[in-house]
Amino acid sequence: MFYLTSPEVRETEVFTRMPEKFRKPDAHSDWARANRGGLVTDSFLEGPVWDPRGYLYVTDIPYGRIFRIAPSGEWDLVAQYEGEPNGMKLFDDSHLLITDYRNGLMLVDIERGEVRPYLERRNSEGFKGVNDLTFDSKGNLYFTDQGQTGLHDPTGRVYRLSPDGRLDMLLGNCPSPNGLVLSPDEKLLFVGMTRGNCVWRVPLQSDGSVSKVGQFFTSYGPSGPDGMTVDNEGRLFVANPGLGRVWVLNRRAEPVEILTGPEGTSLTNLCFGGPEMKTVFMTESTNGTVLKAEMTIAGPLPRRAKKN
Numbered sequence: 001m002f003y004l005t006s007p008e009v010r011e012t013e014v015f016t017r018m019p020e021k022f023r024k025p026d027a028h029s030d031w032a033r034a035n036r037g038g039l040v041t042d043s044f045l046e047g048p049v050w051d052p053r054g055y056l057y058v059t060d061i062p063y064g065r066i067f068r069i070a071p072s073g074e075w076d077l078v079a080q081y082e083g084e085p086n087g088m089k090l091f092d093d094s095h096l097l098i099t100d101y102r103n104g105l106m107l108v109d110i111e112r113g114e115v116r117p118y119l120e121r122r123n124s125e126g127f128k129g130v131n132d133l134t135f136d137s138k139g140n141l142y143f144t145d146q147g148q149t150g151l152h153d154p155t156g157r158v159y160r161l162s163p164d165g166r167l168d169m170l171l172g173n174c175p176s177p178n179g180l181v182l183s184p185d186e187k188l189l190f191v192g193m194t195r196g197n198c199v200w201r202v203p204l205q206s207d208g209s210v211s212k213v214g215q216f217f218t219s220y221g222p223s224g225p226d227g228m229t230v231d232n233e234g235r236l237f238v239a240n241p242g243l244g245r246v247w248v249l250n251r252r253a254e255p256v257e258i259l260t261g262p263e264g265t266s267l268t269n270l271c272f273g274g275p276e277m278k279t280v281f282m283t284e285s286t287n288g289t290v291l292k293a294e295m296t297i298a299g300p301l302p303r304r305a306k307k308n
Contacts (some may be wrong), residue, residue, distance in 0.1 A: 001221050006247070007255040010293060011262055015281060016073035018043055018288035022065075029062035031101070034148075045283040045290070046227070047088035047095065050273030050302060056198065057096060058279055058290065059085040066108055069290065074215065078115040081106075084116070086133030087179070087227070087269070093307050097142055099130040099162055122167055128156065132179045132227060132269075133207075136186050138162040139306025140171075144177035149173050151193035153256070163306045170210050171202065173177050179227035179269065182301065190216060192225030192238060199225050199238060199253075217253040219243070225239075227269025229280070231297045241266040246282065246293075259293050267291070271297025 023042040032041040037288075047059035047163055056069040057078070064085060066078040082211035084101035091097040096108040096299030097118060104127050105119040106139040121127070126146025134214035141161040147154035156174035161167050171177070182188065189202040201216035208225040216236075219225055230236055235256065238247040248257035259269050259280070272280050277298040 007258050009258045009260060012259050012282060012291040013294045014262070015290045015292040016069055016075070017290075018045070018067075019075055021053035022060075022067070022075060022272070023288060024063060027063070031062040042287040044268075044285045044287060046269050046285065047098070047283050048227075048269055048283050048290070049088050049090055049209065050271050050277075050281065051090060052301065053295050056087060056271075056273060056290070058283055059088050059098065059202055061086055061101070066098075067213075068110075069305070075193060078110060080109050080114050081115040081224065083115070086130070089133055089135060089304075090302050097133065097141075097305070099133050101129040101131070104130055105133075105143070117166075119161065122159075122169075129236045133175065135305060136182055137153045139304075141305070142180055142182070142189060144174075144180055144191065146174075146177050146194070149176050150303055154196075156193075158189075160201075168208065171200075171213065174200075174295055176224075178225065179239065181228045181230050181236070184230060184232060190228060190230075190236055192228055194224045194226060196225030196269075199228070217247070219247070223266075226267075227283075229270055229272060231272070231295065233297050235297070236282065237269050237270055239267045241268050241285070246270060246280070261291050270300075277301065 025042045044061045049057040063082045064082045068076045083103045085098045087099040098106045100106045107118040127145045130147040131144045131145035145157040154175040154179040158171040178194040179192040191200045200216040202213050221242040225238045227239045236249040238257045244261050245257040252255050268273050268283050268285045270282040278295050280293045
């Protein structure tokens, strides 16, 4: 694979590990049987969210748990429920919004630990298995419906939910839509197609439609792009669990940096955080670890829902 630029390769460092008291080394779950070949899975971290008040939140998919991590690296269990939480974003100062593979969109009260449905079905039809989500500055919510789709069944979907409750399907022919993120000017939506091993570029038109959708980046290996984020200059950060790395791509989709993880081969998702929004936090799922890397360019502050 040839690029005009030679990417800098940097190792990440461990920010914190899930404490042993929260791990479930003897537990089995339906999610692990379906998605990890039945391997015993003591945790599987996803959905990192930075709270400007100084905390990092993460999900644990197979055991329906939401954790809050302090700047010191200490863990606190916020909620546990019958679900499979994956992607997550701040909804407002008091709530987190989750894409739950089993239940649809779920809303979590951070202080009370209460979890309730937000959007379970579309037109009385259940979702395949929602995966990740992102807000724009107007409060529109974009989310992926991945399920078990792939090259054998390219029927995954990408939705947009407006603040007034209108739900539009933007894409319906996706081979495993996973992480998604908007460009800083919100004119482009990038969607990771995990089992297609690529990232799609989705232009957003002024009337809300999409047009001229194309393939932006092509990866390789056993498991393709997962969670994504961008920095303030529009560089795209793509977590690639099968390679244990994060691609940092310029506007031509050329890797300009590669972040590698010392703790295994499953970097699943990432977000910007820290006092200056220059720290990238990454979930390394197979070892229950959160990694970090310091960047010179900051990421945007988290967008949230707009209430009518």
